[in-house]
Amino acid sequence: MSDARTAILARMRASMGRKADDAERRAAVAERLGASPRGLIPARGRLDPKERLDLFCRMAEGVQASVARVSSASDIPHAVADYLKEKNLPARIRFGEDQLLACLPWDRERHVEILRGRAVNEDFATLSHALGGVAETGTLMLTSGPDNPTTLNFLPEHHIVVLEASDVAGDYESLWDRVRARFGKGVMPRTVNMITGPSRSADIEQTLLLGAHGPRALHIIVVGSPETGTA
Structure with missing residues (x-):
């Protein structure tokens, strides 16, 4: 070889x-x-924080993702429960060891069963915490590890992602800077996933099919505002 x-x-x-x-x-x-030179930054992403967040939400919805806005992290369990009910899904959600998700007041939604760890084939819905979002394309960036296992991103039919409003950047380069700052220069997580809308394919007769290679639904819960961050 x-x-x-x-x-x-x-x-x-x-x-x-x-x-x-x-x-x-x-x-x-x-x-x-x-x-680590930066590439060209499109003008579309060079906005003030509020406009940047609004652009992210519009771009995400433009690629068939759904977006819910909540004022604080304590509202996340209710937002998750509402989504499961709206989609007629089992009252069950799985997530990893992420500290934000683990410390939420899940006891307020006692009817929702909480599962932990990597996704399994039987999961209908999973919950992840994104490292950030890219306003110019409505893309989520997620890094792998015990806190947010990559299987959560791809195995279930419904993927719910928590995104803090203050973590929305205008461009990809800013998020790569954040990855280097968090993990260290020259060190990367095993996987960095960039997710733009639910899984799709048009390989067969150019007919768009959602859920071809992963979740057929992506739901983003945006927490807080760019000015206040996550409470």
Whole structure:
């Protein structure tokens, strides 16, 4: 395998006119990785916090996600219960070890069964806490780990995501900065998922089908406001 890999990489370098011991190119790559240069930032994302949040919600709804706004974190359990009831789903929700979700007053919704850990095939709905949102596209960014297992994002038919209003950024670069700040430069979580609306495919006769490779419904609970944050 190593011989085949070496041969493939050698052919690629030859086609580009490069050499394996190209010190200048190695230095350029190291400099780029170390500097983390930012790309072009579309004007659409360069808004004040309130307009940025409004744009995120519009863009998310434009790709078939649903959005609910609550004033504080203590309202999340009721918002989850309302969604389960509205969609005629079992009164059951699963989430990981995320501290915000774990400390919520779930006892106010005693009829909702709380399950913890990674998703299983029998789950109809799961709950995640997003690292942030991208206003320009209505995209959620979620990082993997025991607090928010990646299986929560893909196994159930209904994925509910908590997003703090103050965590909505105008562009992707800002969220990558946040990932580096949280995990450390050069260190990444095992998985970073960027989710824009529910799963979809138009592979068959160009007919849009929701839920093709994951949840067929994405519901976002936006908490607080950009000015006040999460209470």
